Amino acid sequence: MPLSHHSQAQAAPRYTRTAMLLHWLLGIALVTLFGVGLYMADLPFSPQRLKLYNWHKWAGVSILALSLLRLVWRLVHRPPQLPVQVEKAMPRWQQLAHHGAHHLLYLLFFAVPLLGWAYSSAAGFPLVLFGLWQLPDFVAASPELADALKPLHKLSAFAMAALVLVHVAAALKHHFIDRDGLLLRMLPGRR
DSSP states (O other): OOOOHHHHHHHSOOOOHHHHHHHHHHHHHHHHHHHHHHHHHTSOSSHHHHHHHHHHHHHHHHHHHHHHHHHHHHHHSOOOOOOHHHHHHSOHHHHHHHHHHHHHHHHHHHHHHHHHHHHHHHTTOOOEETTTEEOOOSSOOOHHHHHHHHHHHHHHHHHHHHHHHHHHHHHHIIIIIIOOSTGGGGSOSOO
């Protein structure tokens, strides 16, 4: 007889509260920043567009810092292993996809904001964090480099958005179809 979500969640090792907080905070920030990026890209030149671009850059640097914190936390506090019954039920390709998607997400957590920072620097627009602190240029100003970096920033952001959607779909599949309690390991609640 299959275990209920509740009993499986109690039996499976859970992520730490800090890991959960960093996961959900970064997830919400990424979705919000992606939405703002889509919205502002088509705005005509205006004070509103400049304001959103500055906010987008501040948020990108904040996400970069949050990603670094999350990576350090993950390296110091190893995530729990997949429960044996879940791992046995997953075909080999799903296990590879699970690990590959997580590694690629971490790579994109850094690549997307760093490409954005490099693009901004190459375009000659300094990054002034919260309107107070000018951060050093990531690269020297170069219109040619800016033209090359802009589509890379956009492409990597869309790749991350697609990967986040796959991640969410897989979590929902585990919860509603497989009913294996895997999602509950990342939800705040009783320990």
